[in-house]
Amino acid sequence: MITPEIQWIAILPEIALAAGAAAVLLIEVQWKPAANRLGWVAGISFALAMAFTIVQWLTASDALAVGQIGSLLGFSGMVLMDGFAVFGRLALLAIMGLGLMSGWRFVTGLGRRGAESIALILLATAGFSIMIASNNLVMMFLGLEVGSISLYVLAGMTRDTSRSDEAAMKYFLLGSFASAIFIYGVALLYAGTGRFDVLGMRGFFSGVIVTAPAVILIGIALVIVGLGFKVSAAPFHSWAPDVYQGAPAGITGYMAAMAKVAGFLAIARILITGLPQYEQSWAPVLAGVAALSMAIGAFMALVQSDVRRLLAYSGVAHAGFIMTGLVGGTFTGMLFYVAVYALQLVGAFAIVAAVSGSASSASDIDDYRGLVRRSPVLAVSLAVLLLGMAGLPLTSGFVAKFGVFAEAWAGGFEWLVILGVLTSVVTFAFYLRVIVMMFMEESESDLAAPSTPVRWAVGLAVLGTVLFGILPEPLLRLAADAFPL
Amino acid sequence: MIDPGLYMALAAVLFTIGALGLLVRRNALVMFMCIELMLNAVNLTLISAGRALNDINGQVAVFFILVVAAAEVVVGLAIIVSIFRLKSTASVDELSELRG
Incomplete structure (x- = not known):
């Protein structure tokens, strides 16, 4: 009998998060504590997950230094503990921490159901985290669904507003549609190769030449x-503006950033690690999707009158920029870009929630008129984050854009880079429109000061945007070391 | 034995019916059933591929997809009920507040 090889360290971060979610629900049922107590439970499980992830990072770099690749395969190769997975986990955990902080007012405002939303946030993180770490595609599907289903519920968390319900419904229908398409693709890859594991697929294709690759293609x-669909790349982006607009503001940034990070890391792992022999086939498709996303996202964002729809369409454009980093078969630029973009996105939505109310689903662009007079700190922070997204030099967005464009150029997709630079210019137009409104115009109404956790979340996001713009080397080196097995 | 390829072709047809139904029909419950049809087409593909390859993994994967489909049913029906309570309709055409 073969004893299965179990390496608990490979999934300890997810265990910490899932146990935290279970603990939050049980404590809520048993003792009905104040939401802040539950926040401590979530904080402990976040800290544990972070600590285990750092241990994984050290284990992974030790094992690579002595060439023991085998010790990075947890659970007989079901779960990988390579730098790629660990980098993704760090990014997801950072988003979760900032998301919990910026959504805290929303969570406490839910009353008794606040515990459910904390548990769902922890569970979604666990799901997406196992998704990017899995080598087996069925496992990846399970992680994707654990994360996505939690996000559908979070989108509909404010049950009494019909907009939140509508967002949940649209997200659910199109998200499940996307999941079904993904798993059918996995089933066809299995039919063609007989493998579910990414590394096994690569081994399969390096050994045989497939004469009739229709099923695989x-x-x-x-x-x-x-x-x-999951990363809202055009032409599969139609759900994103509605969901971003309808979901409770306090949690939207977390939802958006989470799905983007996990989706792009999964795309990179499947295509670049698993199917490098088919790069001639998938690279042009990715380039086409990237070009469409950049163009549609940038031009649709120009005509939006709601800040959250604007951020959604700009997210479509960013999905295009990030995908530009993948067409050359490289991933360093993509990793850096998703990490810094996720930070900017969570920070920007934290400010949106502070301006329009955390459970609200309206955020008209007129609300931002003269924001600098009502809350100078929020206005300046939002300006920095938007300029970071636009890719102004000295912000992290510039380094990120430069990275993905350089990699695509080296990969021979010059036309895509030129299109990317042109659409970047267009993106400046709508980011600057918001900034001009905030700084140049007068305001009438008053604004309550943001709560302490929101201030921390926004501060950290702004700090990251500026810091990684001036000193990008540490994060760039981290991303370059985080190669998949 | 019937050729597993035929089952996979049938699964492809079922998947297409499901995908088209989701895009064409406007009732949330019917759209939801279309998603289930798509997932079951995936299951049929996996079973017949596993049979053709003489490999147990494809058939094991089906159990996981069944569980995911069940979880989706729970959440999806809850969302539909929640909307029905507010609006007394399950048609997605009535969901048109979010636009811009």
Whole structure:
């Protein structure tokens, strides 16, 4: 009998998060404590997950230094503990921490159901975290669904507003559609290769030449479509503006950033690690999706009158920029970009929640008129974050854009880089429109000061945007070391 | 034995019916059933591929997808009920507050 090889360290971060979610629910049922107590439970499980992830990072770099790749395969190769997974976990955990802080007012405002939303946030993080760490595609699907289903519920958390329900419904229908497409792609890849594991697929293709690759090509296309939905890349982006607008503001940034990070890391792992022999087939498809996303996202964002729809369409454009980093078969630029963009996105939505109320689902652009007179700190922070997204030099967005464009240029996609630079210019137009409104115009109404956790979340996001713009080397080196097995 | 390829072709047809139904129908419950149809088409593909390859993994994967489908049913029906309470309709055409 073969004893299965179990390495608990490979999934300890997820265990910490899932146990935290279970603990929050049980404590709520048993003792009905104040939400702040539950916040401590969430904080402890966050800290534990972070600590385990750092241990994983050290283990992974030790094992690579002595060339013991085998010790990075947890659970007989079901779960990987490579730098790629660990980098993704760090990014997801950072988003979760900032998301909890910026959404805290929303969570406490839910009353008794606040515990449910804390548990769902922890569970979604655990799901997406196992998704990016899994080598087995069925496992990846399970992680994707644990994360996505938690996000559907979070989008509909304010049950009494019909907009929140509408957002949940749209997210649910199109998200499940995307999941079904993804798993059908996986099933076709399995039918073509007999493998579910990414590394096994790479081994399979390096050993045989497939004479009739139709099934495999359709499988690759369906996987790209399914994950393209999740990261809201055009032409699969139609759900994103509605969901971002309708979901409770306090939690939208977390939802958006989470799905983007996990989706892009999964795309990179499947295509670059698993199917490098088919790069001639998938790279042009990714380039086409990237070009469409950049163009549609940038031009649709120009005409939006709601800040959250504007951020959603700008997110479509950013999905295009991030995908530009993948067409050359490289991932360092993509990792850096998703990490800094996720930070900017969570920070920007924290400010949106502070301006329009954390459970609200309206955020008209007129609310930002003269924001600098009502709350100078929020206005300056939002300006820095928006300029970071636009890619102004000395912000992290510039370094990120430079990285993905350089990699795509080296990969031979010059036309895509030129299109990317042109659409970057267009993105400046709508970011500057918001900034001009905030600084140049008069305001009438008053604004309550943001709560302490929101201030911390926004402060950290702004700090990251500026710091990684001036001193990007540490994060860039981290991203370069975080290669998949 | 019937050729597993035929089952996979049938699964492809079922998947297409599900996907088209989701795009064409406007009732949330019917759209939801279309998603279930798509997932079951995936299951049929996995079973027949596992049979053709003489490999147990494909058939094991089906159990996981069944569980995911069940979880989706729970959340999806809850969302539909929640909307029905507010609006007394399950048609997605009535959901048109969010636009811009």
